[in-house]
Amino acid sequence: MANKVHPGETSSSSSTTTASYVSSKQETFTIWMKSLILNGKGCTVFDSNGRILFRVDNYNCKSRDVFLMDSKGEILFAILEKARYICTLNFIFKKLLVLKFWEGHRSKKPDEEEVKEKGAACFKVSKRFGISRGHLTCEVIEVGVNKSQCLCYNIERCTRNSPWKIADKFGTPMAEIKRKQSTSGVLLGDDVLTMVVEPFIDHSFIMGLFVVYSLINCRM
Numbered sequence: 501m502a503n504k505v506h507p508g509e510t511s512s513s514s515s516t517t518t519a520s521y522v523s524s525k526q527e528t529f530t531i532w533m534k535s536l537i538l539n540g541k542g543c544t545v546f547d548s549n550g551r552i553l554f555r556v557d558n559y560n561c562k563s564r565d566v567f568l569m570d571s572k573g574e575i576l577f578a579i580l581e582k583a584r585y586i587c588t589l590n591f592i593f594k595k596l597l598v599l600k601f602w603e604g605h606r607s608k609k610p611d612e613e614e615v616k617e618k619g620a621a622c623f624k625v626s627k628r629f630g631i632s633r634g635h636l637t638c639e640v641i642e643v644g645v646n647k648s649q650c651l652c653y654n655i656e657r658c659t660r661n662s663p664w665k666i667a668d669k670f671g672t673p674m675a676e677i678k679r680k681q682s683t684s685g686v687l688l689g690d691d692v693l694t695m696v697v698e699p700f701i702d703h704s705f706i707m708g709l710f711v712v713y714s715l716i717n718c719r720m
Contacts, residue, residue: 521703526696529553529703530680531710533691533719541720542566545695545707554707558720566715568708577622577708578605579715601626602712623705625655625712638716640666640709655713666709674698675706 528548535542535557542556552571564581584599603621628637640653652669663678679687680694697706714720 521705522700523697523703525699527703529695529697531677531693531695533693533714543711543714543720554704556711556720566711566720568704568711576606576704577711579603579708579711580605580621581715599626602715604708604712623708625709625716627716638713642705653709655709664710664713666706674701677710 530546532544532546534544536544536555537557541558543554544552544556545554547553554576555569555571555573556566557569558566566579567575568577568579569575580603582601582603584601602625604623604625605621623640623642625638625640628639638655640655642651642653653666653674654669655664655666657664661679663676665673666675667673675695675697677693677695679690680692681687695706695710697703711720
């Protein structure tokens, strides 16, 4: 790549000393849609100081499970692909309709017993139907300790070249992702993105939604 992904990028041994992924000010990150692992799929996320903050290394492209990690490789979210099967009948044929959705589980990949015991995931993402070509909207449900604490968000992109926007159900922006520009205003490759996250928003949660959206668009 002719242009640097980030002017101050460092090796994967770098780590952020931030105790929390929530900031009181707007934060800007650089996303490189490349894994640190050779021949692996994923992405690497740098903070404004050029330190690696998040990473996704998809070793097995056939796996339905993807893991969002911190710079040290500790799992922050396990992203699990799920499916609902709907059977439709007529007089001659039986048709099976598959509806995909994604779940984000905190810290580690949950086994089946843990899922049954603890219940719902931290968040669920499903693709909305009836959207015109080139316009994709996803619905996000963030699950609290009980159902009364559930919060809804939207991920939306109007065209292939427009920014991705994440907003709450009232339309209040939470984050925006678009192609990164150099200091001279030149667009970098389509595998280098800028993510702007609003204050008091969990960066790891936003990154988890970005990972799901990338999986939906077959970019990871």
